[in-house]
Amino acid sequence: MAAPFEKTRDKKGRFAANKKKRVVSVPRYVRNEHSYTSANISRTDQPEHAEGDDNWKEGRRIVEFGVLLSNLRHCEACRLGPVALTYDSVVGELQKGLGGYLYVKCSNNDCNHVNRVPYGSTHRVKKLGMPCFAVNTKLGTAMIDSLGGPDRVNNVLAALNLKPISQKNLKMIERRAGNFVESIAKSSMSKAAKDSFELEMEDVGNEESKKAQEEMGEEIDGLGVSLFHDASPSVKDDRRKIEDMSKDNHQCVAQRA
Secondary structure, three states, X not given: OOOOOOOEEOOOOOEEOOOOOOOOOOOOOEEXXXXXXXXXXXXXXXXXXOOOOOHHHOOOOOOOHHHHHHOOOOOOOOOOXXXXXXXXXXXXXXXXXXXXXXXXXXXXXXXXXXXXXXXXXXXXXXXXXXXEEHHHHHHHHHHHHHHOOHHHHHHHHHHOOOOOOOHHHHHHXXXXXXXXXXXXXXXXXXXXXXXXXXXXXXXXXXXXXXXXXXXXXXXXXXXXXXXXXXXXXXHHHHHHHHHHHHHHHHHHHHHHO
């Protein structure tokens, strides 16, 4: 006789299948760092500007000195300045494509705050999130205009000893630049259409004025008006008086001369 089949029951007394529960392991204390140059996973218990980070010493950067020095005028925490940019004060770097941030320690020994200093001009596409670097947007415009796809862009960057950018981020940069190009093209087209309409209306007005002047005859000197053929007698009398006065003035001037 076969042994009876026993089923397990859950806490509510219902029969449960004898299946192993699938446990999905979720890594903790891990986040994806938003970077144009890499998709590395970094631990949150370690600061981005950890001591001994020497990645900023390698490769070449595109630096705008005006932007960099203006952000080093004073410390973000103690407001003392200027913040010294030396070999020992730079403790790390966060790259964003061709732009990025330097982590610079405050010179004040009582503060030692680490300032995040951008070394390129930025602009905002959205109100939330980090700003975009202008050099990356210009790179996207160059991709549309002359450079081409991500492979060609990375070949150019490698020749210039600049760190390569992932294809996903390059596509995002190109898409963002394309939106700017389309908006500027629409505004320029509307302005050109408006200017063309105004010039056309000005030409039409000049032609109509010329035709009206030919139909109305000679204008009265100094007044710029002329009479219609069906003008009232009072208007014609006023015109005769004005013509007589103009003749008298001309005669007086001639006698004085």
